[in-house]
Amino acid sequence: MKLVLASNNAKKLVELQALFAPLGIELVTQGRLGIPEAEEPFETFAENALAKARHAARASGLPALADDSGLSVDALGGAPGVRSARYALDAGGEKSDAANNERLLRELTSVADRRARFVCALVAVRSADDPEPLIAMGRWAGEILAQPSGAGGFGYDPLMQIAPLGGSVASLSAEVKNRHSHRALAAAQLMVQFREVWHLG
Template sequence: MKLVLASNNAKKLVELQALFTPLGIALVNQGSLGIPEAEEPFGTFVENALVKARHAAKLSGLPALADDSGLSVDALGGAPGVRSARYALDAGGEKSDAANNERLLRELAGVADRRARFVCALVAVRSADDSEPLIAMGRWAGEILTAASGEGGFGYDPLMQIPTLGASVASLSAEAKNRHSHRALAAAHLIEQFREVWHLG
């Protein structure tokens, strides 16, 4: 089954494709179909994922999958949250992983409570007006480091330490990340729904 991924993030496509391949799902990046990114006007991951999925399904005529994910830091009241990819941009900086990480370190300078979690909302729709979207959430708890560690991953991965694994997310292999991550947890819930509701696999 082919699904349009409502994202132009190549690394996210690779992660999600690996997670859903066992169900016979083939993901195609919306950018390859000439579909522009949707607006993300809402304050929650679920609402933004839903609007992105509906947008991609409407413009492609295909079922769609959307991921809205980010970092939630306790000491910052849940920020950067849904603004994770634009965290530095919102403060007058550039839109880049490096700039976002720099702002996060500045905001947490001298802060003792560095608890945080990666959050992922996955939404799948059969069509743009699907009245029964599949919705799954995943949360991966950790702590924000005081300096980057590791060369892999993307986004805030170099700053997110997972105490149970004794490593930053950027230090994990792709296989380990796909076993433990917020996206993997959400995908596991979504796979159950794909099998039960869409009769895949």
Template sequence: MKLVLASNNAKKLAELQALFTPLGIALVTQGSLGIPEAEEPYDSFVENALAKARHAARLSGLPALADDSGLSVEALGGAPGVRSARYALDAGGEKTDAANNERLLRELAGVADRRGRFVCALVAVRSADDPEPLIAMGRWAGQILAAPSGEGGFGYDPLMFIPAAGRSVADLSAAEKNAISHRALAATDLIDQFREVWRLG
């Protein structure tokens, strides 16, 4: 079954494709079909993921899968949240992982409470007007480091220390990350729904 992934992020595509391959799902990015990115005007991960999935399904005529994810930091009231990818841009900086990480470290300078979590909302729709979207959530808790560690991953991975793993997310191998990440947790939930509701696998 072919699903349009409402993202052009190659690393996200690779993570999700690895997770959904056992169900016979083949993901194709919306960009490869000439579909522009959707607006993300909402304050929650679920609402933005649903908007992106419906947008991709509407313009492709295919079932669609969307991911909206980011970092939620306790001491910052849940920020950067849905603005995770644009956190530095919102403060007049560049829209890059490095700039986002730098802003986060500035915001947390001198802050003792370093609790944070990666949050992922995955939404799948059979069509743009699907009245029963599949919605799955994953949360991965950790601590925000005072300096980056590791060369892998993307986004805030170098700053998120996972106590159970004893390393930052960027220090984990791709296989390790895919087994325990927020996206993996959401995908596990979504796989169950794919099997039960869409009768896949």
């Protein structure tokens, strides 16, 4: 089954394609179909993911899958949250992973409570007007490091320490990350729904 992925992030495509391959799902990015990115006006991951999925399905005429994910830091009231990818841009900086990480570290200067979690909302729709979207949430808890560590991953991965796994997310292999991440947790829930509701697999 072919689904449009409502993202142009190549790394997300690789992660999600690997996670859903057992169901025979083929993902194609909306960019390959000439579909522009959707607006993300909402304050929650689930609402933004649903908006993106409906937009991609409407523009393509195909079922669609959307991911909205980011970092939620307890001491910052849940920020960067849905603004994770634009965190530095919102403060007058550039839109880049490095700039986002620098702003986060500045915000946490002298903050003792560094608990945080990666959050992922995955939403799948059969059509733009699907009254029964499949919605799954994954949360991956850890703590923010004082400085970046590890060379892999993307986004805030170098700053997120997962103590039980012995290092930052950026230091984990792709295989380990795909087993434990917020996206993997949400994908596991969504796979159950794909089987039970869409009868895939």
